[in-house]
Amino acid sequence: MPSMTRTIPTPSNGLVKDMEDADDQRGPERDETDAAFHKLVRRLVADGDARAARAGRRARRTLAQMGVAR
Template sequence: MSIMATPPQASDIDDIHREDENSGHNGSGYERDETDTALHQLVRHLGADGDRRAARVGRRRARRTLADMAPGYERQPILRMAPGIVFEASEQARGYAA
């Protein structure tokens, strides 16, 4: 008696991936949601508002970076590398190596 193997089937993950690939109003795939667009609009609006306020006090544009806001300020490094540690073999270990 022989046992027939069942043909491989797509898993749930493959189904979800396929749905994501074909989603969207025209089936072209993933589309960004409204929050991305809203965030970009808000940031553009804040930048434009800052530029208008800066123009009123005689600056060309609003300060946007740390260098603009605090000239000459130097940030502390986040990671400081320690000097390398050198290990020397003990007298006992040197005796075994010989």
């Protein structure tokens, strides 16, 4: 009689929990990291603008204003 083998591992914590664990092991999704990065950048820009305003200046926005040669 031919033997049958199992090709899919048996879920240990329930199928949904195993899927969540596998997803967590892959790390953060691209959209999650993008949102966090953009939130950080917006906060840094607001802080820089506030510091520049207190010093009586404006934050530089273009490469030319920053003195960067292309």
